[in-house]
Amino acid sequence: MSGNRDLPPHPDDQGRPLDHNRRRLLQAVGAIVSAAAAPSLHASIPAGNTADGGGYDAIVIGGGFAGITAARDLSLRGFRVLILEARPRLGGRTFTTRFANHDLDLGGTWIGNSQPFVWSERMRYGVDVVESAAVAASQAIWMDDGERITGSLAQYAEIYEPAANHFYAPAREFIPRAYQPLFKEEFGNLDQISAADAIANLGLPAVQRDLLYSFAAINGHSFASESSYLDQLRWFALGNYHLWNLWDNLSRYRLAGGTKALIDRMAADSNAEVRLGTPVAHVKQSAAGATVTTLRGEELQARAVVVAVPLNCLADIEFSPAISEVKLSESRRRHTGSGTKVYAKTAGKQPVFMGHGTQQMPLCFAWTEYDDPDSQLLCGFGASPELLDVNDDRAVASAFARYQPSVTVEESVSYDWNIDPYSKGTWCMYRPGTLTGSLTELQRPEGHVFFAGADIANGWRGFIDGAIESGATVAQQVTQHIAI
Numbered sequence: 001m002s003g004n005r006d007l008p009p010h011p012d013d014q015g016r017p018l019d020h021n022r023r024r025l026l027q028a029v030g031a032i033v034s035a036a037a038a039p040s041l042h043a044s045i046p047a048g049n050t051a052d053g054g055g056y057d058a059i060v061i062g063g064g065f066a067g068i069t070a071a072r073d074l075s076l077r078g079f080r081v082l083i084l085e086a087r088p089r090l091g092g093r094t095f096t097t098r099f100a101n102h103d104l105d106l107g108g109t110w111i112g113n114s115q116p117f118v119w120s121e122r123m124r125y126g127v128d129v130v131e132s133a134a135v136a137a138s139q140a141i142w143m144d145d146g147e148r149i150t151g152s153l154a155q156y157a158e159i160y161e162p163a164a165n166h167f168y169a170p171a172r173e174f175i176p177r178a179y180q181p182l183f184k185e186e187f188g189n190l191d192q193i194s195a196a197d198a199i200a201n202l203g204l205p206a207v208q209r210d211l212l213y214s215f216a217a218i219n220g221h222s223f224a225s226e227s228s229y230l231d232q233l234r235w236f237a238l239g240n241y242h243l244w245n246l247w248d249n250l251s252r253y254r255l256a257g258g259t260k261a262l263i264d265r266m267a268a269d270s271n272a273e274v275r276l277g278t279p280v281a282h283v284k285q286s287a288a289g290a291t292v293t294t295l296r297g298e299e300l301q302a303r304a305v306v307v308a309v310p311l312n313c314l315a316d317i318e319f320s321p322a323i324s325e326v327k328l329s330e331s332r333r334r335h336t337g338s339g340t341k342v343y344a345k346t347a348g349k350q351p352v353f354m355g356h357g358t359q360q361m362p363l364c365f366a367w368t369e370y371d372d373p374d375s376q377l378l379c380g381f382g383a384s385p386e387l388l389d390v391n392d393d394r395a396v397a398s399a400f401a402r403y404q405p406s407v408t409v410e411e412s413v414s415y416d417w418n419i420d421p422y423s424k425g426t427w428c429m430y431r432p433g434t435l436t437g438s439l440t441e442l443q444r445p446e447g448h449v450f451f452a453g454a455d456i457a458n459g460w461r462g463f464i465d466g467a468i469e470s471g472a473t474v475a476q477q478v479t480q481h482i483a484i
């Protein structure tokens with residue numbers, strides 16, 4: 001089984017010019033922002049497209065966790081809300097499928113109890129959690145100068161933990177408030193250097209250095225040279241400045257029934273109208289609101305628009321007037337998340353293991369995720385699709401064999417988020433300079449247009465938790481905006 005390649009057409013496929021006369025449009029933004037503050041706006045709510053012709057209060061573009069949260073919260077406050085989702089399903093970068101008798105998540109999967117937004121949602125809707133088999137691993141596997149070493153988790157921790165604590169040492173000083181990443185204001189050069197630079201500067205023995213490169217690679221889902229050191233430190237702050245608590249939040253708990261179980265309950269609790277398979281091509285603001293044009297040319301009006309698409313896809317929507325150049329250039333620059341994730345079903349069983357490789361290996365991490373009676377499901381992550389073709393079962397089998405040489409892989413499954421035009425990447429970690437230089441601007445509403453998403457969250461940015469945080473925050477902003 002391989003990734004889904006039956007993707008709907010992309011806005012760019014229509015050959016629509018995305019360039020604008022920026023000066024003229026920036027002037028128009030100014031006019032709209034001043035008009036938005038005027039109290040008489042509500043006299044001219046745009047002609048609507050709801051069944052009764054009354055118009056939408058808000059159109060939410062994107063039906064991932066951020067968009068669903070924003071739409072649910074707004075609709076439960078009595079506003080008329082429409083979700084326009086490009087794909088034929090909700091969930092965005094979370095995607096639960098059936099494989100080897102499990103509800104398997106090909107995208108976002110694990111949540112943690114230091115993640116307040118998603119944890120409260122799963123408790124509110126009564127969605128249980130299940131623990132990864134690797135939590136009780138009887139074997140740790142790591143690499144020392146190319147040689148595969150096996151031992152206990154405690155032996156592995158003796159090598160890895162002091163190195164990781166060294167790497168994360170500046171986190172408490174520079175990110176004292178995990179949900180206010182810019183609180184400190186002064187960060188020295190921490191956001192200018194990469195995680196790889198920081199690791200090289202630690203002067204550690206090669207075995208520890210390589211473990212850190214690989215950990216930075218899985219966290220940024222790209223080589224350690226791509227991500228900002230400061231952005232990596234943020235994760236440690238969010239993990240309560242404790243390495244193993246961070247790990248618990250990254251990989252311990254899955255939602256029973258998969259992420260679909262949660263997003264379906266959130267969507268069912270919402271009164272928002274949902275249109276699937278409806279990519280948005282254009283958002284045009286007026287004094288009273290905005291007109292959203294779908295790829296099929298349908299025009300829909302609302303008083304406010306929530307753009308809850310991945311950062312990497314933002315520049316594919318045409319905005320009139322144009323949104324800020326910072327937003328567009330960060331979208332085109334893309335966050336670092338561009339690696340691979342793959343599951344493999346084994347024939348027979350191996351010791352339940354947790355494997356920490358090097359960032360140059362096809363899979364920089366691999367472990368037993370499900371320990372079934374007669375087989376296992378292994379999960380692996382790699383820093384780059386260049387290192388592993390996840391659609392090639394034999395390549396996948398040999399990648400897992402680097403950890404368990406005698407493993408027999410029966411079949412594997414993955415999803416290529418990097419070629420999907422509605423994600424153009426995996427989870428978000430920032431490149432050097434983006435956190436201190438652009439986050440505030442990425443979050444800033446422009447006129448009647450608001451921005452949400454895991455990729456611009458304050459707390460667990462790049463996670464389901466961050467998507468829900470951002471969606472809830474923007475729902476509050478839109479509520480105030482509409483109520484003016």
Ligand SMILES: Cc1cc2nc3c(=O)[nH]c(=O)nc-3n(C[C@H](O)[C@H](O)[C@H](O)COP(=O)(O)OP(=O)(O)OC[C@H]3O[C@@H](n4cnc5c(N)ncnc54)[C@H](O)[C@@H]3O)c2cc1C
Binds near residue numbers: 062250422
């Ligand atoms: C492989 C992988 C593993 C991950 N692992 C974890 C994990 O274990 N734990 C965790 O918490 N997080 C994880 N994440 C990250 C997490 O899944 C995301 O951060 C989060 O789900 C993003 O939510 P979102 O709503 O901000 O964006 P998305 O889920 O990307 O939703 C955006 C939506 O916008 C839609 N869209 C895009 N363009 C348009 C358009 N023009 N018109 C209309 N709709 C459009 C998309 O189709 C999509 O549905 C992982 C992600 C991946 C890919």
